[in-house]
Amino acid sequence: MYKFLKQLFFIHSEFVGGALFMKKYITHTLFLHYANIPDTLVWHD
Helix, strand or coil: CHHHHHHHHHHHHHHHHHHHHHHHHHHHHHHHHHHCCCHHHCCCC
16 A cells, blocks of 8 residues: 555656646747747737
């Protein structure tokens, strides 16, 4: 039982770490994508 819980926790932490990495990667990619757009196309407040 303990081994199972340990394995489950490991999988969970790996999943959370992966999700955080993906979020960071996607945000970074979007930022770079929008940073490459000329100022004329960017909507300003």
